[in-house]
Amino acid sequence: MFIQSIRTNTLGFFRIVLILxxxxxxxxxxxxxxxxxxxxxxPKKTGHMTVNPFVHMGWESIIFLCIGGICWGEMPVNPxxxxxxKWGNILVSAAGPLLN
Structure with a gap:
């Protein structure tokens, strides 16, 4: 269904992909x-403190996003x-959803 939208609304498809x-x-x-x-x-030692999507998502996630509408990211942390x-886990876990 997600890949079918590229035929009907190409610009909308690429907007959604870029926003995601x-x-x-x-x-x-x-x-x-x-x-x-x-x-x-x-996060700082591994070079993940950047907005570069290839660092956070990797090629696999971006390809899956374009084909199936599913993506993921990763941030290495050591609790x-x-x-x-207790509070460290709560703050770090909540930071991502609160930003979105």
Whole structure:
């Protein structure tokens, strides 16, 4: 169904794809920023503190988005480094959805 929309509304299809790519990248960036504020450094060490969608999503996710309308992202965090185990997990988990 998602791929059929490229035939009927090509411009709309590419708008949706671009909006989703930007949304996923910002969502993951929010998780990383929250992790940094909680004392976790893997997002910065692994180079994930960028808006570059290929860093967060990878080629596979972008291809799946264009074909099937499904995508995902990743942000490496280490909860063991959070200042507060309980509040760190809550803040980092909530940061992405709150941004969206």
């Amino acid at each position: 790519i930007l949304s996923v990248s910002l969502h993951e960036l929010a998780h990383g920023f929250a992790a940094l504020t909680q004392g976790d450094d893997p 063991a480094k959070f200042r507060s185990a």
